Amino acid sequence: MNVARILKDKGRSVITLTPDVTVRQVVETLAGERIGALVVCDADRRVAGIISERDIVRILAANGAAVLDQPVSHYMTKEVRTCTERDTVDWLMEEMTAHRFRHLPVVEGGRLIGIVSIGDVVKQRIAAAELEAASMREYIATG
C-alpha cells in the first residue's frame, strides 16, 4: 500500500497559496475549505512552506492578533518534509508519528502533486489490517 494508491482514492487536487498572502487569508482559506493545513507554493508549484491550524493557534498565542496582517512567509514551516508516490503507508505513519505532523505534501520532479493527511494514512492502515485478519479467518475456517 503506497501513496499513489491513496491519491487514487482521494484525488490529486491541492489547495495552495503563495508566500505573500496574509495570515488572515490563510485563516479564511483553512476555514472556508474545511482543511487542516495549507501548502504554500511559488509560481512554479514548488513547495515553499506549509502552515496548519495548529500553527495558527501557536503564532497567535506567541505574537497576538497583529500576525493576521503579516505575510504567511514569516510564519510558515519552511523545512517541509514531503513524500513521493512510491512511499509506503507504513513509512508515512512512522514519519508522521516521529515528527508529530498530520500532513505530508506529495512531490514528484520537484513539483507538488498531492497531499496526504494522517486521516488518509489511518484509513488505509486500518483497512489493510482488517483485510489481513479477514483473509486469515477465512483461511482458518476453510483450511
Place this chain on the structure above:
Amino acid sequence: MNVARILKDKGRSVITLTPDVTVRQVVETLAGERIGALVVCDADRRVAGIISERDIVRILAANGAAVLDQPVSHYMTKEVRTCTERDTVDWLMEEMTAHRFRHLPVVEGGRLIGIVSIGDVVKQRIAAAELEAASMREYIATG
C-alpha cells in the same frame, strides 16, 4: 476494547477552563499545553462546552481578531457529545467519523473524568487489528 482501557494508558487528567475566560486565554492554553481541544467546565466539573483549534480558526475567519477578547462561552460548542468508560473503541470511531470531531469528553455521574482523542482511538484500533493478525499468523504457522 473500551474507554476505560484507553484512560488506563493515557491517564485521567484533563485540562479545563471556565466559561468566562477569553478566547485569547483559550488560544494560549491550547498552544502552551500542545493540545487540540479544551473542555469548558463549570465549578462542579460539569461539561459546559468544548472548543478546538479548528473552532479558533473558524471563528477568527468569521469574526476577526475581536473574538480574542470575548468570553469562550460565546463561541464554544455547547451541545457536547460525550462518552462513558464502558463505550467501545469501535463505537467511538463511528461517532467521531460520523460527526467529524476529534475529541470526546468522558463523563461519569455527570462529571468530567477524562478525554479521548481520535489519535487515542486510532492507536487502539490499529493495535487490536495487528494483534488479531499476529495471533492468526501464529495459529496458522503452528496449526
